[in-house]
Every structure is written in structure tokens, then in C-alpha cells.
Amino acid sequence: MTGARPALRPDLAVIASHVRPGARVLDVGCGEGELMAVLRESGCDARGLEIDPVLVERCVARGLSVVQGDADRDLADYPDKAFDYAILSQTLQTAARPDRMLDDLLRVGRQAFVSFPNFAHWRTRAALMFGGRMPVTRSIPVTWYETQNIHHMTVTDFRELVSAMGVRCERAWYFTGTRPVGAAAANLLAEHAVFELSR
Incomplete structure (x- = not known):
């Protein structure tokens, strides 16, 4: 008897539910392949x-x-529009140049999904304001000297970046833990954001 498959993180679950069955998908920074395994079950070439x-x-x-491979370098080797979807989950903040990585993501995929931690979440703000130290929170679980995060962006920062790049935001989702958060208060209340993008 096999055990039940572990539940996907909320950002990955949103992405999995919005990728068309049978699509060609590139998962950049795929980790242990949790999302790819689910997409493969729906007939995707992941x-x-x-x-x-x-x-x-x-x-x-x-x-x-x-x-x-290193997405900062190796995405450049993929041909234009080789995939229906290019996915970057919890990786953009580790990129040397997030703007260039987004450019490559939208060149390689006809559409893109991007998820990232929101560094403007109220717990992060409170840790800085009242503790005077870089925070360790549920969404930022390691100390500043251990983290791979080199760009600390917010929901507002990301929205402004994609607007400046001429990228269309098709849809967006925001979460605190597993609970959805409304768009109006996302910069303050969301721990994580997911954006569906196109160009």
C-alpha cells in the first residue's frame, strides 16, 4: 500500500491547477521535482x-x-518559445539579475508563473523595526548569512518591475501560510505571491 502524495506548497498548487494538461513545461529551480511529478500526472511534458x-x-x-544548471547562465541556451509555460517558484530572489531572468523566462515560455516570498510582510517589518535584526520568519526560515536570497523584493516591487518591463500580469494569488490574501492588502499581509505573466 502506498502513502498519499504530500500536499503541494500553496504556490505550487496554484500553478499546477492553472497549467493546461498536456502542455510543455520548464520548471526552473525545480528542487526535488514535486511540481513536475504532479504536472506529469496530467500529461504534461515537464x-x-x-x-x-x-x-x-x-x-x-x-x-x-x-x-x-544555473538559471542565471543556462536559460540563455534554451530556444525561444520552446515551452508553453516556464515556471520560477521561490527562485527569483536568488537570481543575480531578476530582471534578466524574467526576460529569459518569458522568452523561453509563452507564459510564465513566478512565485516569491514577500519581504514586506508585516512579520518581517516588525522583526526589523522592533528587533533591529534581519528576520527569521515562517516565510524566511534561515538567518541572513545562510540564505540564498540576495534580492529582498516586495509584492509592490515586483508589480513595478513587470510594469516597467512591459510584461502583462494575467493573474496573481497571495498567501499567508495556506490562507489566500486579497490583492489590496497583499504587500502587508501576504507571505508569498504567485504571478502568471505573459508578453
């Missing part, structure tokens, strides 16, 4: 790009099509 060789090995052991 491919992954992951920098961590241990995670690549785990994906391959699960029968997933993943290559090791």
Missing part, C-alpha cells in the same frame, strides 16, 4: 533545471527529466 546536484539526483531517481 522538464526541470536545478542548480543543486543532490536535488537533480533525487529528481532523476523519480524518473523526472531534470538537468543540472
Whole structure:
């Protein structure tokens, strides 16, 4: 008897529910391949790009099509519009140049999904204001010297970036834990954001 598949993170669940069955998908920074496995079940041709060789090995052991690579460099090698969807979940804030990575993401995919932690969440603000230290919170779970996050962006920052780049925001979702948050208060109340983009 096999155990039930673990529930996807809220951002990945939203993405999985909005990717068309049978689509060609590139999951950039795919981790252990949780999203790819779900997409494969819906008939998608899901491919992954992951920098961590241990995670690549785990994906391959699960029968997933993943290559090791650095998205900051290697996305440039993919042809234009090779995928229906390009996905970047909880990775943009680790990119050397998030704007260039978004450009490549939208070049490679006809549409893109991007999710990231919101560094303007009220807990993060409170930790800085009252503790005077870089926060360790549920959405930012490691100390400043251990984190891979090199760009601390907010929901408002991201909206302004895509607008300046001429990118269309098709839809957006915001969460605190697993609970949805309304768009009006997302910059203050959301721990994580998910955007569906096109150009």
C-alpha cells in the first residue's frame, strides 16, 4: 500500500491547477521535482533545471527529466518559445539579475508563473523595526548569512518591475501560510505571491 502524495506548497498548487494538461513545461529551480511529478500526472511534458546536484539526483531517481544548471547562465541556451509555460517558484530572489531572468523566462515560455516570498510582510517589518535584526520568519526560515536570497523584493516591487518591463500580469494569488490574501492588502499581509505573466 502506498502513502498519499504530500500536499503541494500553496504556490505550487496554484500553478499546477492553472497549467493546461498536456502542455510543455520548464520548471526552473525545480528542487526535488514535486511540481513536475504532479504536472506529469496530467500529461504534461515537464522538464526541470536545478542548480543543486543532490536535488537533480533525487529528481532523476523519480524518473523526472531534470538537468543540472544555473538559471542565471543556462536559460540563455534554451530556444525561444520552446515551452508553453516556464515556471520560477521561490527562485527569483536568488537570481543575480531578476530582471534578466524574467526576460529569459518569458522568452523561453509563452507564459510564465513566478512565485516569491514577500519581504514586506508585516512579520518581517516588525522583526526589523522592533528587533533591529534581519528576520527569521515562517516565510524566511534561515538567518541572513545562510540564505540564498540576495534580492529582498516586495509584492509592490515586483508589480513595478513587470510594469516597467512591459510584461502583462494575467493573474496573481497571495498567501499567508495556506490562507489566500486579497490583492489590496497583499504587500502587508501576504507571505508569498504567485504571478502568471505573459508578453
